[in-house]
Amino acid sequence: MENCYSKHYNSFTYRSHTCGELSSAQVGEYVTICGWVQYLRLSKFLLLRDAYGVLQCTVSEEDIDFSNIPLESVVKVDGKVSLRPKNAINSEMSTGEIEVIIQRLEILSTAENLPFNLRNYQKPKEQLRMQHRYIDLRFPEMQSILRLRSQMLHRMRRFLVEQHGFVEVETPTLFCQTPGGAREFVVPTHHAGLFYSLVQSPQQFKQMLMSGGVDRYFQIARCYRDETTRPDRQPEFTQLDVEMSFTDLGGVLSMIESLLTHTFPKLMQEPPLKKITYKHALEHYGSDKPNVQYGLQFKNIKQLFPEKSRIPHFDAFAVPYPAELGKITAKNKDKIKEIAKKHKVKVILDHDIHKEFGSDFESNLKNIIGQQNSAIISMGDYENACLCLGEIRELIASLLRTRNLLKTEEHTEVLWVVDFPLFTKGEKGLETCHHPFTSPHPDDIHLLDSDPLKVRALAYDLVMNGNEIGGGSVRIHNARLQEKILSMLGMDAEKLRHFLNALRSGCPPHAGIALGIDRLVSIVFNTDSIRDVIAFPKTHEGKDPLSGAPSTISEQDKQYYHIRTC
Amino acid sequence: MENCYSKHYNSFTYRSHTCGELSSAQVGEYVTICGWVQYLRLSKFLLLRDAYGVLQCTVSEEDIDFSNIPLESVVKVDGKVSLRPKNAINSEMSTGEIEVIIQRLEILSTAENLPFNLRNYQKPKEQLRMQHRYIDLRFPEMQSILRLRSQMLHRMRRFLVEQHGFVEVETPTLFCQTPGGAREFVVPTHHAGLFYSLVQSPQQFKQMLMSGGVDRYFQIARCYRDETTRPDRQPEFTQLDVEMSFTDLGGVLSMIESLLTHTFPKLMQEPPLKKITYKHALEHYGSDKPNVQYGLQFKNIKQLFPEKSRIPHFDAFAVPYPAELGKITAKNKDKIKEIAKKHKVKVILDHDIHKEFGSDFESNLKNIIGQQNSAIISMGDYENACLCLGEIRELIASLLRTRNLLKTEEHTEVLWVVDFPLFTKGEKGLETCHHPFTSPHPDDIHLLDSDPLKVRALAYDLVMNGNEIGGGSVRIHNARLQEKILSMLGMDAEKLRHFLNALRSGCPPHAGIALGIDRLVSIVFNTDSIRDVIAFPKTHEGKDPLSGAPSTISEQDKQYYHIRTC
Incomplete structure (x- = not known):
């Protein structure tokens, strides 16, 4: 995903250029550069690094001594851009033809006792990287991933807002518990015995927005699930959440295909993407998220x-x-x-x-x-x-x-899995395969009472190289059908009274989807773990090695929230 | 803020047009329209409404009977666009010159027992509106505010990402407690006695990003404060959070001025904005957020x-x-x-x-x-x-x-208040006026020990028509100075060990700001309360009349989180 805007990276700062942008075009110019001391050589050469590149700064006179500056200190250099001598040109550096002759050097911040060096060939263990994330982030790959992630989300927003008139609506994260679904964190309040729950997704809100006439909604939403026992999961994560009124399964699939093609023009096959049924996936790959590479x-x-x-x-x-x-x-x-x-x-x-x-x-x-x-x-x-x-x-x-015997497609394989069953047989009776708001397939509605396990859902999963990166469904927009499904699942409709009222108040047919942004970025940029695409990740146990969170709280806090620990 | 993109509001749906976009240009075309039944007249005219406008649909033949459709039901109309008879033209409707002659009418969803009507002249009380927000959102003002809010945030993102190379980084909301500051919600975990805190702002993270080389950061961030006793506050709110390295007070002020001018070109005075000192504001207006209109x-x-x-x-x-x-x-x-x-x-x-x-x-x-x-x-x-x-x-x-005797400026008055004191005298000693990471004014550093109350801060507040809509500061980037300030404030540095380490590892000078988005939207769009600019707000007591949150949780949940209520 290339950088498609002409940006001013130096506006509102006291540097004139970044460390990455100088070339022979600026020879003769006086510049002000700031950055981290990457390397010192012969008391004469100082390699300065920032997020944009590395630049050689050179002492011409004897009166500037930087031999005592610890690596990773931050300095400001005033100097003049010069061509390097021919034999000193480094064609592997984007700034390798030039150097800045230092006229003034100011130490802005001295680095002390770093826990590890910023050398790719001796990269520290993940635990240590996470504990000192503020240093780890300086590695060029981390810089690059965070920037690409930001670009990717911006491209998605531009597609949705500018081209297709979607409205980004921020929905609450402090809410009531949703019956069924993942375990939700609870948040005690000052009202004794009363708790918020942190939402596992904006599902209820986006459906209420549909009833409320916000017919093209999206949100890049923070979601919470207390599922830390599963590897490569985070207690909080980001999803692109989309919902549309007056559409059907085909409409949502085609919207996501256009979105992905717009966002990753080089990566994606031409739409429409391949669609396989759950039954086909099961019988040919033994999985509902088959790797078909x-x-x-x-x-x-x-x-x-x-x-x-x-x-x-x-x-x-x-x-x-x-x-x-x-x-x-x-x-x-x-x-x-x-x-x-x-x-x-x-x-x-x-x-x-x-x-x-x-x-x-x-x-x-x-x-x-x-x-x-x-x-x-x-x-x-x-x-x-x-x-x-x-x-x-x-x-x-x-x-x-x-053994090098596997014939694999070079390109990323993205496909839809459709025609999932609506229910699965659980220990205590019927369980939902997606979530209780998923619409049954209209051709199978007559089977709801007689053979519910045969009923297909209007649900769809997006699968990329064998990873589920998103899923959605046409929703139930009829309160009576929704009540029936809740009752078949043994769920308490009273807890969803507000939601059922929204369906009862004139709610248009609607459908939507959510894409897991962390996983999507991780697959697209080919990282080992989703932790590598998150600025400040937690371990798989939900711990933050940086701050030590979670941690104990004071007795006063417990009293204020009317809780005791046991 | 006009709509500046040519958008496809009907892509991926089965409608051909919205209710707002038809005019005499489409006369003769066959269209498919979906919307809410706003009004029925003489068994012949049906006013159909969606987020984009209102459209008259007319029965020409006798075989379509809609007299029994409850108002606010959702219908789909296939028909032909025709010019209205001259005497039926309504110049107050954007679609007032035409009507759609109904050929087919399908009821998509029947509204039942609405708690209130969608009539502006009998608008229900706020409590009832919040309880049935999915209906309240259908009022044209709510539709308009949510859309303008989304546009406003998108404009801000375009300015920051496309023009000035900022990176949007998502930072965690589950973190450790920050000493000082507002009361933070706590979140129990499965690890007995250990809690996360919900962040009151990304302050620590954005400063660690600066140390990590992400030199131009922003985030439209969800923040949490348990301050429900103060009126017009929400337990969760949104702020535009920005931080830059290698800049100073002037850099941040000028960045925000450009951002606001870009976002609200009609509303804003020409930059630079007026700057008044805290002392001036106090002595002339008796307030640190004076209304100078x-x-x-x-x-x-x-x-x-x-x-x-x-x-x-x-x-x-x-x-x-x-x-x-x-x-x-x-x-x-x-x-x-x-x-x-x-x-x-x-x-x-x-x-x-x-x-x-x-x-x-x-x-x-x-x-x-x-x-x-x-x-x-x-x-x-x-x-x-x-x-x-x-x-x-x-x-x-x-x-x-x-009494109509007040001479008021017509335009929105936006100004900076600067030169705040760093400390104020609290009951137990010195307290911070902004937050403990605010840099003292370099000219006053010598007074830190001798006369701390005289030390000015490099802090700034943005004030709009007498409301503080944002504030920020040049930060302390020197670990020793930060430790000194924490100690003067009687704060436990151990709780900020990770943060102090980030300053110690080569941290550039940096400064930033946060704007309260809810308040900003509320002032710019002139609403009575910030609740009017939030899709699903809570009451000032932090309650959600829609779902009843906060609510009780099960004994199993309490056991899982090792807590008891008392």
Whole structure:
């Protein structure tokens, strides 16, 4: 995402240029430069760094001595831009043709006892980086990610506000608890026994905005979930939240496709994006967020098993893979066994197939999977057989990748998964697959009472290289249908009285979506973790190594909020 | 703030036009329109409303009967645009020349039992409006304010990102407690006895970003303060938060002036804005956020009192006002007496001056305040005499305004107040006037030990029509000076260890500001309360009439967070 504006990076400051912008075009000019001391050499050369680049400053006279300035101190240099001697030109630096001859040097801030150096080849451990984030942020990659993130969000806003008339509305984060969904942080108040909850998303608000006539809403919204046990999650995160009235599933998909193409013109395939059904994803990749950058698509091999041998809901799938991978090692065999056990599915590895089922079976299988391929088979209940083989597929892909045998698409693969089921069977009855405000598919409404698990939802997930980066749905805009769904889910409608009233007051049909910004940035800029795209992240346990938060509070505070700890 | 983009308000929807955009240019076209039923007349005319306008739809044939559709139901109309008969043209409606002849009408959502009507002339009480905000938002003023607010923030972002290379960085809201400052909400965690605090501003983070080399930062940030006892405050609010490295007081002032001129080109005076010192504001208006739209400037009349009669720190001021106002009524006299009592200051009303001080005094006073003016005098300790008369000045102004005797500037008056004191004397010792990170004025640093109350701060407030809409300062970037100030304020430096380390690691000089967005929008769009510019506001007690938040939580939740209520 290139920098498309002509900006004044030096307006309102006392520097004349950044460290990155000088070139031979400025030779002869007197400049004022500020930055961090990156490197000192021979008491003569000082490499000055800021967010925009690195610049060589040179002492010409003997009266400026900077040999005692600690690295990472901040200085201000007045000087004259000169061409470097030919043999000193550094073509790897954007400012490598020139240097600034120092006329005046002022130390603005002296660095003391840094916990680590700013050298890429000895990058400190993540814990130490997070503890001293104010230093870690000076690494060029961190600078670059934060700037690209800001650019990306600005491009999204321009698309929505300027091109399509969306209104950014800020909705509250201190609210009441939403039944169902993720665990929400609670916030005690001065009113004894009464708590706010921190919203897990603006879902209720954006739907109430639709009822309120704000027909094209978006927000880059802070959301909160107390789910710190899951890796690569943050207790607070950012989502692009969009909702539209008078639209349908196709409208939202097409809006997001245009948005992504506008935001990442180089990255994206031409819209429309590929759409696959949940059923297709399950039966071919064993996942509702399949990575389709590589093949390894399942084959259904149920027909190879005689009908009488089958259990109820029996199904069988094979994942084919290049035979060059060879025999699965004992260690990986154990991993596969564990996956099979978790899903209560029988799994047969390639070299056991002959022993288990004989030559006829093997040759029939080869006809299906291709003569040059090996395969692993999973057999059992339909859904589990798929999900189990999905995990095995990812393991096989990682083994192939290590051996350089995996054929992968170069470009980012973005697709929609649609036609999810509305409900899933939970321990205590029906549970929602997305959230309780998701509309059933109109063709399946007649099944709500007779066969609810067969009802599809008007829901859609956006999947990028095997990661779910967003999801949404057409919402229920009819209060009676909403009450029915809540009751089927065993949820207390009283807690959503205000919301149901909003549907009852003349609420247009509407649909929307939310994209996880942290994850999206992390995938697009290819970082190891979402923590790398967040200025001040917390650990996966929700701790802040920088400030030590969370921490104890005073007895007075507890009294004020009418709480005791136990 | 006009709408400056050519937008597609109908993209990704199944309507062809909004209710506001049709005119005689579309006559003959077939259109699809969606909206709320605003009004029905003679079973023949249906006024359809959406966020963009109102449109008349007309039945031509007898087979469409909409007489039973409740008002505020949502419908979809397919029809043909026609010119109205000449005698039916309504020049007050933007769509008043045309009507849509209905060919098909679909009810999308039926409104039931609305708690109030959408009629401006019988606008419901605020409590009811907040309780059913999803209906209240349909009033054209609310639609307009939310849209203008979104436009305003977008203009600010464009100025900062596109023209001046600022980076929007999202900083955490779950953090540790900041010593000093407002009361912060606490958030219990699953770790027994450990709490986050909700940040009252991104202050620490933005300063750490400066140390981290993000030299031009901004954020439209959600902030939290548990100060619900103060009227017209919200527990969560939005501020435009900006910070820059390598700048000074003048740099920040000039940046904000450019930003405001860019955002409100019609509203703003030409920069630079007027700058007055805190001392000047106190001595002439009795306030640190003076309303200078009208005159009524104080005159110092200390010289009229013989030296021997004076108490220590004695001072005397008069506020002149047009004699046409006449005698102050008994009720207002009581109000003035109360103000005087609160400030422990002696106040003399105009018609008591002669009785109290005699004719010579009176004629000397007239020479100072102007022969045609009356005056009220306050006498006492310098600061209290000013502050007391400041409150009286506002009362007098309101009395003059009621009688149409107040000469007021038509345009919005925006000015800077500078040269605040760094410290004020609190009950337990020195207290900070802004916050503990504010830099002392370099000319006054030598007074820190000897006469700290005389030290000025490099702080500035932005005042609009008598409201403080923002404030900021040059920050302390030297760890030792910061430690000294914390210690003078009796604050625990250990709680700011991470912050002090950031200053110690090579931190550039920096300065910044925060503008209160809710208040700014409220003043610019002239609403009664900041609640009118917030989509889903809370009452001044921090309650949400819509959802009933805050509310009780379950015993399981309390157990999970290791808290008990008491």
